Amino acid sequence: MTTLHAAPTRPQPPPPLRGLSVVVPTFNESASIAAFLERTAQTLETVALETQTLETLAPESSAGPVGIVEIIVVDDDSPDGTADEAERCARRLAIEVRVLRRSPPRSLSRSVLDGARCARGDVLVVLDADLSHDPRDIPRLVDPVVRAAADVSIGSRYVSGGSTTGWSPRRRALSGLGTRCARLITRVRDPLSGFFALRRELLTGNAEVALRPVGFKILLEVLGRHAGLEVAEVPITFHERARGTSKFGARQGFEFLLQAFSLVAHRAIRRSLPPRDRGSRRPSRPSASIHNDSVLEIRS
Ligand SMILES: Nc1nc2c(ncn2[C@@H]2O[C@H](COP(=O)(O)OP(=O)(O)O)[C@@H](O)[C@H]2O)c(=O)[nH]1
Ligand SMILES: [Mg+2]
Numbered sequence: 001m002t003t004l005h006a007a008p009t010r011p012q013p014p015p016p017l018r019g020l021s022v023v024v025p026t027f028n029e030s031a032s033i034a035a036f037l038e039r040t041a042q043t044l045e046t047v048a049l050e051t052q053t054l055e056t057l058a059p060e061s062s063a064g065p066v067g068i069v070e071i072i073v074v075d076d077d078s079p080d081g082t083a084d085e086a087e088r089c090a091r092r093l094a095i096e097v098r099v100l101r102r103s104p105p106r107s108l109s110r111s112v113l114d115g116a117r118c119a120r121g122d123v124l125v126v127l128d129a130d131l132s133h134d135p136r137d138i139p140r141l142v143d144p145v146v147r148a149a150a151d152v153s154i155g156s157r158y159v160s161g162g163s164t165t166g167w168s169p170r171r172r173a174l175s176g177l178g179t180r181c182a183r184l185i186t187r188v189r190d191p192l193s194g195f196f197a198l199r200r201e202l203l204t205g206n207a208e209v210a211l212r213p214v215g216f217k218i219l220l221e222v223l224g225r226h227a228g229l230e231v232a233e234v235p236i237t238f239h240e241r242a243r244g245t246s247k248f249g250a251r252q253g254f255e256f257l258l259q260a261f262s263l264v265a266h267r268a269i270r271r272s273l274p275p276r277d278r279g280s281r282r283p284s285r286p287s288a289s290i291h292n293d294s295v296l297e298i299r300s
Contacts, residue, residue: 019121031243040135076106109213116203130241150232155195166240215255224263
């Protein structure tokens with residue numbers, strides 16, 4: 001008689017990630033949206049063919065949404081015609097650009113989540129439309145996520161090699177203060193960055209992790225609510241916008257404080273629970289250990 005023994009179950013390697021969606025929230029960016037889209041499309045077109053990372057995400061041979069590379073503009077009903085300008089520009093580009101038009105109330109964080117819900121790529125990149133973030137950094141940024149070395153990869157101003165240019169002393173002080181506050185929630189050096197890459201599911205959510213998209217800082221929300229993320233920080237240079245005006249004001253500052261309080265409380269409650277009840281875990285990867293906010297600093 002032959003006895004069949006069930007093979008010991010081994011952790012399965014995760015399925016490869018396919019497709020890249022670049023999500024860009026906009027409000028009154030008609031002065032820079034065309035230049036932004038052109039530069040981003042150029043990066044995605046030319047670099048996609050040169051770098052292994054983007055080739056892995058979107059192999060040339062793949063048809064349909066499997067290997068899609070797309071840009072999703074999420075506009076909050078900008079009175080200056082940003083959405084129309086984006087659509088005009090999109091017609092000239094070889095990369096697919098979709099423009100979502102939201103209705104009030106406007107919200108940067110909700111716009112990013114709406115973009116994520118419509119996205120067809122497994123990997124998302126979020127960045128600003130005002131060219132403060134250089135789209136040419138996208139391939140470097142997505143690389144740790146595609147290689148499964150990290151769940152989230154952050155374009156970081158505050159790791160070695162990262163910097164900001166053109167900031168007033170006031171803006172520098174405010175950013176420093178906000179970042180110190182956010183470090184009560186995470187060990188990440190630049191948790192308030194608006195330039196990051198991650199697997200789509202971290203934004204579209206699951207039953208265990210409810211994101212509360214209040215205000216400007218959706219990355220902080222992801223870092224604060226998901227347990228056990230592995231995070232890479234990739235140095236970038238942040239350039240102060242040349243056109244248009246910042247929408248960060250007193251209201252956004254107040255919303256940030258509310259968000260920070262909520263996340264500090266969430267973290268305290270989570271820490272008081274037994275380990276098995278502490279919420280989400282990253283999908284298992286054979287060689288990955290799970291620990292809270294492990295940060296990998298990528299040097300350029
Ligand atoms: N959809 C949407 N986008 C916004 C909103 N507020 C700002 N943005 C966009 O988010 C990005 C960052 O905003 P910005 O004003 O440059 O913030 P700052 O870099 O902190 O000064 C830019 O692309 C803005 O157009 C909003 O309420 N809704
Ligand atoms: Mg900006």
